[in-house]
Amino acid sequence: MDGLLVAHGLNISFEIVVLALVSLGLAITLGLLGVLNLAHGEFVMIGAFSAFFVQSQGWPYLAAFPVAILACGAIGWPVEKFLIRPLYARPFDAILATWGLSLLLREMVEFFFGRGFNSVAQPIKGTVNILGADYPAFQIVVMLAAIALIATIVFWFLRSVTGRRIQAMVDNPDLAKAVGIPVDALARNTFVAGLCLAGISGVLLAPIVAVHPSMGIDYVLKSFFVLVVGGLGHILGLVIGSGVIGGAEATVSAIIDRTSGYSFVLILSLLFLWRRPNGLVAR
Template sequence: MDNNALLLQLLNIAYQLSTLALITLGLAVVFGLLGVLNMAHGEFVMLGAYSVVVVQGLGLPLLCAVPLAMVVCAAIGWVVERWLIRPLYARPFDTLLATWALALLIRKGVESLFGKGYRNVETQMAAPVSFLGVSYPAYRLALIAMVIAIMVLLVRWYRGSSAGLRVRAMTGNPVLAQALGIDTERLASRAFVVGVTLAGLAGVMLAPLVRIEPGIGVDYLLDSFFVLVVGGLGTLSGLGGGVAVIGGTKAVVSGLADQTSGYAVVLVLSILFLWLRPHGLFGRR
């Protein structure tokens, strides 16, 4: 393998890791901080992608989909957390069933508005550019850079801000945090809204790269869940470790064999982690 082919392979792996981190981030916030396995996570990603379909149908630039996706996902997330999730925090299995029903409702609603067919969106950054001597799509390079920037900013916020300190206190000991005057109920609501909004933004950024249809959320949910199983819940290192293991394994196996083999190996790996290391690589115990 020559240097150009190796660089191209590394860029493809970096792209797959970036997309995996992007779609997992929202679920990591909700599942890791609140203990709620949001089965509708993929549907919020799908709503973000359809926001791009809407704005391009109106003749507007892709960036206009960002505020639209944020408003739609944040509004739905606030209503869902307030009226559906909040009464069920002490009943994890019931939250799973409730969000699964929510996923079906969102999916059918989108089907009624847009139909079941595939949609594609266009971006001027789809054309390849020269990067270190190889030709690679400009939008993929931009996506990799954006994900790196988001993760760096998130780490700095989580470890260095007062809001991050309150979040760590709530996840570490919610009863003690409440006794110290932290409004854990409001903090939990904001965390849920932030999580689903991040999912919507992931959908906006992935829209030019995927075929958009109402059922795309299922694959995103499964990939995100595998990452959290392997990496562990409640820590940024767990998110990074899970993305590296799952994304790297899937990219390498898919490159050597095919996508089905890559998915099968990831599934087996996740089962082994659930059996042998249920807390993941870096999860809180």
């Protein structure tokens, strides 16, 4: 019985960590740049396809990370320049434009890889026994990698010169420009970094889920809900938001059924959007 509790605990933790991981990139583009990137999920998808591509070439799994970063960077760069930059001041239009982008990316991946499901083999096979619960070893690695990644990004953001420059730019772009911070380049790099993080999360998830061109839709909404519930102001928001969304869905699914679990997450997010749009951890 203990093993069962541990197993459920691990499942919920994994769910929460994955939510946080997938939301990290969106937290950067939305939280720092104010761009609600509806194509966020498509960059997760591109990351997953990078893993598939790498494996089909017979390269090692780890090679998927640079490939995903290259792919997301190569797409993100022109996207920022031609699509996002003119729209920083028009958040509404940015939603529409990135929605168009998501359509475009989906169709383009279909063009290259077809519409079917693809499979990425798990680089680490088998299960490990944790306190009486058998748990997939690779999912433990994903969890640890995700936590390390989030911690690194947060630490870097708080401590590095670039991190502080980004903060300055977010607080007051004009002033930042006036003191010589190259705001345009910085915003571009931040945006592209957010996309690359989405790609990295795609690489990490690819061996666990079905890899197909429409998979991105699953992620963008949940990520957005996480940020709505958690709040955009603080890294803590990301963690708490993931905890609330992941925890609520798991709990309600367990008590009633999965359809109710999903409806509950929708309703909870709607309530937050409505009554508390700044989330639990306000800026």
